[in-house]
Amino acid sequence: MEVTNLTVTEFVLLGFNELPNFKLVFFFIFLAIYVATLFGNSLTTALFCFDHHFHSPMYMLLCNMSVLDMSFTTMVLPKLLNMFLTGNNVISYRGCMAQLFFFVVLMVTEYFILATMAYDRYVAICHPLRYTYFMSLRVCFCMSLTSWSLGVLEGIPYTVLLSSSTFCKSNEVDHLFCDMKPLMLLSCSDTHTIEMLILGPSAVIGFVPSVLTLVSYIYIISAILKIHSKEGRHKTFSTCSSHLTVILLFYGTVLGMYIRPKSSYSMGQDKVFAVLYAGVIPMLNPIIYSLKNEEVKKALCKIKKQMH
Numbered sequence: 001m002e003v004t005n006l007t008v009t010e011f012v013l014l015g016f017n018e019l020p021n022f023k024l025v026f027f028f029i030f031l032a033i034y035v036a037t038l039f040g041n042s043l044t045t046a047l048f049c050f051d052h053h054f055h056s057p058m059y060m061l062l063c064n065m066s067v068l069d070m071s072f073t074t075m076v077l078p079k080l081l082n083m084f085l086t087g088n089n090v091i092s093y094r095g096c097m098a099q100l101f102f103f104v105v106l107m108v109t110e111y112f113i114l115a116t117m118a119y120d121r122y123v124a125i126c127h128p129l130r131y132t133y134f135m136s137l138r139v140c141f142c143m144s145l146t147s148w149s150l151g152v153l154e155g156i157p158y159t160v161l162l163s164s165s166t167f168c169k170s171n172e173v174d175h176l177f178c179d180m181k182p183l184m185l186l187s188c189s190d191t192h193t194i195e196m197l198i199l200g201p202s203a204v205i206g207f208v209p210s211v212l213t214l215v216s217y218i219y220i221i222s223a224i225l226k227i228h229s230k231e232g233r234h235k236t237f238s239t240c241s242s243h244l245t246v247i248l249l250f251y252g253t254v255l256g257m258y259i260r261p262k263s264s265y266s267m268g269q270d271k272v273f274a275v276l277y278a279g280v281i282p283m284l285n286p287i288i289y290s291l292k293n294e295e296v297k298k299a300l301c302k303i304k305k306q307m308h
Contacts, residue, residue, distance in 0.1 A: 009093055041282065044065075057137060057140035061120060080176055096183075097163045103178075110250065113144065116143045118247070161197070166188045253276045
């Protein structure tokens with residue numbers, strides 16, 4: 001997609017410019033987050049690719065989540081680290097539009113991957129005898145591919161519309177990366193079409209996987225409550241507790257980011273939420289899954305023994 005604009009050739013990401021004395025501290029904090037995120041999620045991906053014990057729909061979806069998490073952090077943190085270290089806050093126009101595109105793609109894809117994971121847990125708990133029929137690797141691959149495709153289809157119109165806008169107010173983006181909201185604030189063009197897109201098709205695309213996730217967990221919790229033994233309830237719930245934790249973290253952050261009254265809106269809060277969903281949550285996700293999954297813990301212990 002061609003990106004042209006006569007008024008702006010580059011943007012300036014303000015990042016944490018209001019805290020200049022903490023640049024070196026921020027650099028080491030975010031470097032640690034980035035390294036931990038890449039290490040943890042690469043390990044999850046490697047387990048799925050190279051260990052046949054993990055060739056199942058659930059782990060294929062976990063692999064998708066790991067790719068999403070690594071992509072999120074790689075989209076934001078390397079540029080942020082460079083800003084802290086060199087003070088160079090400039091990002092090219094094309095680089096800015098690329099960040100916007102990938103942010104929308106990854107956000108929408110994660111909605112649908114989380115919904116697919118919820119459906120996977122629903123089938124495993126509510127219809128265990130028919131699990132291999134409803135959730136084969138082939139079905140899981142098709143659902144994953146559909147999730148990524150919907151993300152790309154959602155990212156294209158936003159990027160095209162904003163890249164064709166005129167930015168004449170300023171080129172300073174008061175954020176950690178080129179997100180939709182701060183770019184729209186800089187636009188001198190009519191953003192009505194983009195706003196209608198957010199309220200229309202995008203709202204539906206966000207609503208559908210959210211409802212699917214919610215309905216799946218209503219059925220899951222209902223099935224768990226019907227189990228008579230306490231041990232049985234605990235064992236069954238443990239199979240989906242890690243996924244439920246990730247869902248709560250993701251939706252809690254997104255709701256905090258976008259569903260806030262205008263009176264309480266501030267870019268400072270947006271930056272905090274951006275750090276959460278682009279850095280902290282991707283780092284925590286593989287830890288959550290490995291701590292709550294016995295198969296993953298056994299595989300990690302096996303790798304550790306082989307290394308020694």
